[in-house]
Amino acid sequence: MSIFSGFENIISENCPLRDYTWYGLGGSADYLIRPQTTEQLQEIVKRCHENEMPLRVLGFGSNLLISDEGVRGAVLRLENETFCNSAFQQNTLTAGAGANLNKLVLESVRKGLGGLEACTGIPGSVGGAVRMNAGGRFGDIGSVVRSVTVMDRAGHIFEKAKPELVFDYRTVNITAKVILQAVIELTESDPEVLLQQVKEVWIYKKNSQPLDTHNAGCIFKNPRGLSAGALIDRAGLKGTQVGGAVVSEKHANFILTEKGCKSSDVRQLIDLIRTKVHKQFDVDLQLEIELW
Ligand SMILES: Cc1cc2nc3c(=O)[nH]c(=O)nc-3n(C[C@H](O)[C@H](O)[C@H](O)COP(=O)(O)OP(=O)(O)OC[C@H]3O[C@@H](n4cnc5c(N)ncnc54)[C@H](O)[C@@H]3O)c2cc1C
Structure with missing residues (x-):
């Protein structure tokens, strides 16, 4: 059975x-x-x-x-x-793990509630964004998450709130298996000003990232004080190809895929980038994407 x-x-x-x-x-x-x-x-x-x-x-x-x-x-x-519902109550947004983060950014802005603009253009769920502490140069989701509801491997449900809940660069100290919900604390602001901020983030991303392609965002984390993309670029790797996987010409920390690309092509290209960057700059690049 x-x-x-x-x-x-x-x-x-x-x-x-x-x-x-x-x-x-x-x-x-x-x-x-x-x-x-x-x-x-x-x-x-x-x-x-x-x-x-x-x-x-x-x-x-x-x-x-x-x-x-x-x-x-x-x-x-x-x-x-059940897992995708979200509700606003005054300045507080309670969002299910399966909710679409991008939609919530826009909904918050329309309601004149600020705090999520830095997550503009991040194509994830609330659960994935919390797990990864998604964000970038404009801020990250961790700065506005007040608490999370999680389920551990034994099926127990409990809440973890700040200050015990600690976010860091692309990570959070949640060991429970499943994130069920996040409570997000927003700030009343002028919707026009918020919309302007969303547009600025969006324009920055559109100009600097290959958003109209098959990709998974940045492949590597930025080493402290350095830009992974700049290191890959300086190693002369833009446009480098393994099978159907190619280092983006627009942003060297993105690997794009062409028709017929296999997952193993991307993995090999990742290994090649790591080896070359290490050889040239003595820096070990750590993955931001997860390999399953
Ligand atoms: C075009 C593009 C642009 C991107 N830009 C950015 C950016 O600017 N900043 C940034 O940080 N990221 C960026 N990313 C990466 C990605 O969007 C984020 O990491 C996002 O938060 C992942 O969410 P997801 O729902 O897709 O998670 P997935 O990719 O499905 O999973 C990521 C991790 O989260 C875990 N997870 C997902 N849901 C849950 C849950 N409910 N409970 C427990 N664990 C869970 C998974 O197990 C996995 O470990 C970009 C990706 C793309 C494709």
Whole structure:
């Protein structure tokens, strides 16, 4: 009997993940699971834990590279309405992990609530953005998140709030498996001024990043005080190609894919960049994207 018996209607076996990621690459998950209720999610998480089955949570797949061999074990997708709802109450936004961050940025701006503008153009879910402390030169989501509701591997649900909740560069100290919800503290502001700020962030990104391509945002984290993109550029790697994977000419920290590209092409190009940058500048580039 399958460990997921009784949940057949929310489980796809041997499910290709490429359609769920921005890169559009890679193989299948043994099980893709779409819980419809928190209780279902709890039971699934518990069964995986009891049976020592690897479990991952997939957001909008905008920071992931799935291997060509796919992913063993279970992958959760919190796409049901239960996990995507959001509500504004005065200055506070309570957002489900599956909610679309970009839509919430615009909704907040329309309501004259500031704080999320730095997340303009980041194509992720609220859960993924919290996990990655998504942001950039204009700020990051961690600065406005007051608390999160999470579920651990045993299915226990609890809240973690600041000051125990600590965000750092592209990371947060959440060890629980699943982020369910975030409470975001916004500030009353003039909608026109906020809209102007959103436009500025958007124009900056449009001018500096290859946004109209298949990619997963920045591949590497910026080493302290340095720009990963600038190092890759100075190593002469713009336009370097392995199979169907190419270093962007517009922003060297982006790897683009051409038709027929395999996940392994991107991985090999990542290794090549790391080796060359290390050789030339003695800097070890750390990945910002996750390899599954
Ligand atoms: C064109 C483009 C531009 C980008 N620009 C930026 C940028 O400016 N700044 C920036 O920081 N990032 C950027 N990114 C990367 C990416 O959008 C962010 O990291 C985003 O926050 C990832 O969210 P996601 O929902 O897609 O997460 P995924 O990519 O699906 O997952 C990322 C990680 O979050 C975890 N995760 C997702 N949901 C949950 C959950 N509910 N509970 C627990 N863990 C979860 C996953 O397990 C994984 O570890 C960009 C990506 C693209 C494609």
